[in-house]
Amino acid sequence: ISGLFRNVVGGKKLTKDDLVKPLKAMEDHLLNKNVAREAAVQLCQSVETELIGSKTATFTSMDTTIRAAMNTALIKILTPTTSLDLLRVVEATRKSRPFVISIVGVNGVGKSTNLSKLAFFFLQNQYRVLIAAGDTFRSGAVEQLRVHVRNLKELTKREGGEVDIFERGYGKDAANIAKDAVQFAAEQHYDVVLIDTAGRRHNDTRLMSSLEKFAKLAQPDKIFMVGEALVGTDSVAQARNFNDSFGPGRGLDGFVVSKCDTVGDMVGTLVSMVFATGIPIVFLGVGQHYSDLRGFSVAWAVQLLMS
Amino acid sequence: MVLQDLGRRINGALNDLTRSQNLDEKAFDGMVKEICNALVESDVNIKLVASLRTSIKRSVDFKELGPGVNKKRVIQKAVFDELVKLVDPHAEPFKPKKGKSNVIMFVGLQGAGKTTTCTKLARWYQARGFKACLVCADTFRAGAFDQLKQNATKAKIPYFGSLTQTDPVQVAREGVDKFKKERFEIIIVDTSGRHRQEQDLFDEMVQIQQAVRPDQTIMVLDASIGQQAEAQSRAFKETADFGAIVITKTDGAAAGGGAISAVAATHTPIVFIGTGEHQYDLERFQPNSFISKLLGMGDMQGLVDH
Numbered sequence A: 001i002s003g004l005f006r007n008v009v010g011g012k013k014l015t016k017d018d019l020v021k022p023l024k025a026m027e028d029h030l031l032n033k034n035v036a037r038e039a040a041v042q043l044c045q046s047v048e049t050e051l052i053g054s055k056t057a058t059f060t061s062m063d064t065t066i067r068a069a070m071n072t073a074l075i076k077i078l079t080p081t082t083s084l085d086l087l088r089v090v091e092a093t094r095k096s097r098p099f100v101i102s103i104v105g106v107n108g109v110g111k112s113t114n115l116s117k118l119a120f121f122f123l124q125n126q127y128r129v130l131i132a133a134g135d136t137f138r139s140g141a142v143e144q145l146r147v148h149v150r151n152l153k154e155l156t157k158r159e160g161g162e163v164d165i166f167e168r169g170y171g172k173d174a175a176n177i178a179k180d181a182v183q184f185a186a187e188q189h190y191d192v193v194l195i196d197t198a199g200r201r202h203n204d205t206r207l208m209s210s211l212e213k214f215a216k217l218a219q220p221d222k223i224f225m226v227g228e229a230l231v232g233t234d235s236v237a238q239a240r241n242f243n244d245s246f247g248p249g250r251g252l253d254g255f256v257v258s259k260c261d262t263v264g265d266m267v268g269t270l271v272s273m274v275f276a277t278g279i280p281i282v283f284l285g286v287g288q289h290y291s292d293l294r295g296f297s298v299a300w301a302v303q304l305l306m307s
Numbered sequence B: 001m002v003l004q005d006l007g008r009r010i011n012g013a014l015n016d017l018t019r020s021q022n023l024d025e026k027a028f029d030g031m032v033k034e035i036c037n038a039l040v041e042s043d044v045n046i047k048l049v050a051s052l053r054t055s056i057k058r059s060v061d062f063k064e065l066g067p068g069v070n071k072k073r074v075i076q077k078a079v080f081d082e083l084v085k086l087v088d089p090h091a092e093p094f095k096p097k098k099g100k101s102n103v104i105m106f107v108g109l110q111g112a113g114k115t116t117t118c119t120k121l122a123r124w125y126q127a128r129g130f131k132a133c134l135v136c137a138d139t140f141r142a143g144a145f146d147q148l149k150q151n152a153t154k155a156k157i158p159y160f161g162s163l164t165q166t167d168p169v170q171v172a173r174e175g176v177d178k179f180k181k182e183r184f185e186i187i188i189v190d191t192s193g194r195h196r197q198e199q200d201l202f203d204e205m206v207q208i209q210q211a212v213r214p215d216q217t218i219m220v221l222d223a224s225i226g227q228q229a230e231a232q233s234r235a236f237k238e239t240a241d242f243g244a245i246v247i248t249k250t251d252g253a254a255a256g257g258g259a260i261s262a263v264a265a266t267h268t269p270i271v272f273i274g275t276g277e278h279q280y281d282l283e284r285f286q287p288n289s290f291i292s293k294l295l296g297m298g299d300m301q302g303l304v305d306h
Ligand SMILES: Nc1nc2c(ncn2[C@@H]2O[C@H](COP(=O)(O)OP(=O)(O)OP(=O)(O)O)[C@@H](O)[C@H]2O)c(=O)[nH]1
Pocket: A105, A106, A107, A108, A109, A110, A111, A112, A113, A114, A135, A138, A141, A197, A198, A199, A200, A258, A259, A260, A261, A262, A284, A285, A286, A287, A288, A292, B110, B111, B141, B193, B195
């Protein structure tokens, strides 16, 4: 965006009028990065509030001033308020019971693939992992996980990785399978249970309401939603509706944003999802292989958003 | 349905304008702005929105409009024309012929809905008297062949694939050759998901295409895609020169503007939309009736030039 608002305003007290044009350009910039309009408008409003009446430093252009303010606003919105060190929390429970994570999200976003990447991550840290095939609807969903488990066994065999699948075929109730899987894992002393679920539209009330029973029976320690970086405005409603679907007192614990490798610097979905819910991003999916899972870096995201 | 909210807002903006006391330039600007915001919120590419804004403004020149002119009509027509342009590339999609082998290859981003749509389309043609079959050339994704196999079995459609062969080009060639010999009329080839940032994946797509020489290549796009739609669809167009688009997951809440922007970016028609996860959830797409429905204006048909 540099060059859009070059006018130097050093030492001037900024008014609403001064800000209209450059903020519109900033809004367009964010929209272009695939930030949902709702989020972009609110971010620009917060920058406006911040800057009206403030004095710009000498020799500082409007461009620099607005960029700096937006930079700060983005860091603020994206930085989690609590830290989530997954390995530490797993370590804390493993002596008494398995740590249960379930993965939810709309169709085709990358739930099963990123669940397998999570399994790989835990295997590399020498945990015993059980994968529960909770998608009993989509054709090939069970076989897909079987292949992943076979590959992961092969990959981590030498380091002593242990991973198995818990499956009950198709057509059965996912909540009951999840419950049985957790019980089985406790008996067999697995450290981590990863529960896959079927993709569902967030506007499908029947499928969404079944998530409440699912959470009740599976009692997951963490519920992660996979959202994909390719999605536009819908990411806001996806995040909100999934967060609201687990019944009173239960929400999402984090996002895994997948397919970040397919969007270049258009990483606005990250902002939209956090904006909608205040829930932190825990991991990024950056490819189709087991090692393509990254922790979330606020600095990295903000740099792409402002480039 | 996709774009329903957008339709409501555009209609609302048009009605507000024509109901306002002074149908002047300021009110008109306000309406254009509201329509553009609605388009942006529907994920229409923002450069497209900007050019649409310019076009609408240019075609309704207030200084030129005489007192006798029905301003409401002029403005409605301008908006309608621009929206139709967005989804109607005026290109005719390929029509398969009976009695010969028509090869259709699916391409698209990861998870867009290719495999699901392949079966839907095969079943669609089968129901219309074609001898249809499926070839699984996705040797990458875990469980891809099982997925296709289970769908095909449910829909009673013959299929070909391999659990051991890892080269998709090889499987695609074998499958298509086999079915051509058996005189199948619709041979649909499913491929892995891919994206423009990975050149190897694009090269592979070209190799599969060279091996099966499709009569039609179809790009499958998820209705929820955002601003990346243009760049991705353009890249697929340049590399695979697809001749039709299918938009999936239109039963979702997404407005579909991103996928629709792909039409404008590639001058390629949408031929079908996916409306659910089941094998019958496929509908034909007609741009004009789509926009009319979208705008809730039966009478708008009369405004279109042909
Ligand atoms: N490029 C890229 N592709 C990904 C990523 N994560 C997943 N995918 C691909 O996205 C496609 C769909 O992934 P799945 O894991 O099957 O998605 P899902 O959400 O489980 O799908 P359903 O169970 O059908 O709802 C596959 O082709 C994956 O390889 C990622 O981070 N980057």
